[in-house]
Amino acid sequence: MNPIEVRGLQKHFGKVHVLRGLDFNVPAGEGAILLGANGCGKSTLMRCLIGLTRPDAGQIRMVETDVRQAGRREMKQMRRRVGMVFQRFNLVGNCSVLQNVLYGALGRHRLGILRVAQPLAPAEERDRAIHCLDRVGLADRAGQRADTLSGGQQQRVAIARMLMQGPEVVLADEPIASLDPRAGREVMDLLWEVIREEGMTVICTLHQLDVALAYGDRVIGMKAGRVELDGPASGFSADELETLYHGEVRVDGQPGEPGGSGTPQREPIAVAS
Numbered sequence: 001m002n003p004i005e006v007r008g009l010q011k012h013f014g015k016v017h018v019l020r021g022l023d024f025n026v027p028a029g030e031g032a033i034l035l036g037a038n039g040c041g042k043s044t045l046m047r048c049l050i051g052l053t054r055p056d057a058g059q060i061r062m063v064e065t066d067v068r069q070a071g072r073r074e075m076k077q078m079r080r081r082v083g084m085v086f087q088r089f090n091l092v093g094n095c096s097v098l099q100n101v102l103y104g105a106l107g108r109h110r111l112g113i114l115r116v117a118q119p120l121a122p123a124e125e126r127d128r129a130i131h132c133l134d135r136v137g138l139a140d141r142a143g144q145r146a147d148t149l150s151g152g153q154q155q156r157v158a159i160a161r162m163l164m165q166g167p168e169v170v171l172a173d174e175p176i177a178s179l180d181p182r183a184g185r186e187v188m189d190l191l192w193e194v195i196r197e198e199g200m201t202v203i204c205t206l207h208q209l210d211v212a213l214a215y216g217d218r219v220i221g222m223k224a225g226r227v228e229l230d231g232p233a234s235g236f237s238a239d240e241l242e243t244l245y246h247g248e249v250r251v252d253g254q255p256g257e258p259g260g261s262g263t264p265q266r267e268p269i270a271v272a273s
């Protein structure tokens with residue numbers, strides 16, 4: 001069984017038909033890049049995968065969990081196995097870098113916050129958190145407030161927090177959209193190194209076509225609520241990917257934005273708990 005399986009997925013918001021019958025699997029260890037213009041339905045798909053939005057029809061299996069049928073407990077167990085990386089990092093700015101990484105272990109402990117809040121966290125958890133920070137090159141910043149770091153550094157802390165969680169699947173929602181091109185490349189290099197080393201399965205939404213072609217094993221391109229193209233990244237040219245941004249791209253019938261393959265700023269999906 002694949003860690004991510006989607007069949008016939010449909011979602012409406014009122015009269016707007018946002019997801020129009022999506023079908024795809026992501027096999028274990030694959031890094032899939034999800035592309036598509038603003039308003040084509042990417043975030044709605046990501047929210048459905050993690051159980052934050054209820055589809056109208058179709059099936060979703062995430063790490064063997066039937067997301068549409070799962071009760072609270074099953075959903076919580078599934079979310080422990082699925083890490084998230086967000087456009088705006090979602091760190092607790094007034095907490096230390098180390099504390100933010102420790103929060104990655106929150107879902108693993110029955111006593112929750114009592115096991116991960118810094119004065120109470122056992123030495124082995126702190127050591128693991130330092131090890132994760134070391135992996136992203138920021139062990140020397142452990143005691144610093146998270147909001148004093150640069151954007152690129154904050155995203156590296158978010159990757160360390162994801163490592164601390166130890167998920168099998170990672171959903172990354174425009175992880176480099178808030179970063180300049182150089183910091184964005186560094187973060188993509190690190191994220192891809194980490195997920196390869198750990199053998200994680202990934203869906204990563206991006207708006208930069210060159211980055212998608214450079215990193216993805218696979219590209220899934222959405223247009224107006226449908227999968228328009230899907231295949232190995234090596235099989236697509238930048239011109240083919242550009243077609244995702246032309247014509248009727250949005251699900252709400254509004255015109256697409258000129259230069260639509262740019263990097264929009266918007267709210268992240270939400271924190272999975």
Ligand SMILES: Nc1ncnc2c1ncn2[C@@H]1O[C@H](COP(=O)(O)OP(=O)(O)OP(=O)(O)O)[C@@H](O)[C@H]1O
Nearest residue numbers: 013018037038039040041042043044045251252266
């Ligand atoms: N909770 C909601 N209620 C009503 N409409 C929604 C809701 N969430 C999304 N939509 C609508 O669904 C459509 C697709 O939105 P979605 O955020 O999934 O697109 P997207 O491809 O992620 O765009 P972007 O790249 O800008 O994030 C839009 O028309 C949006 O207004």
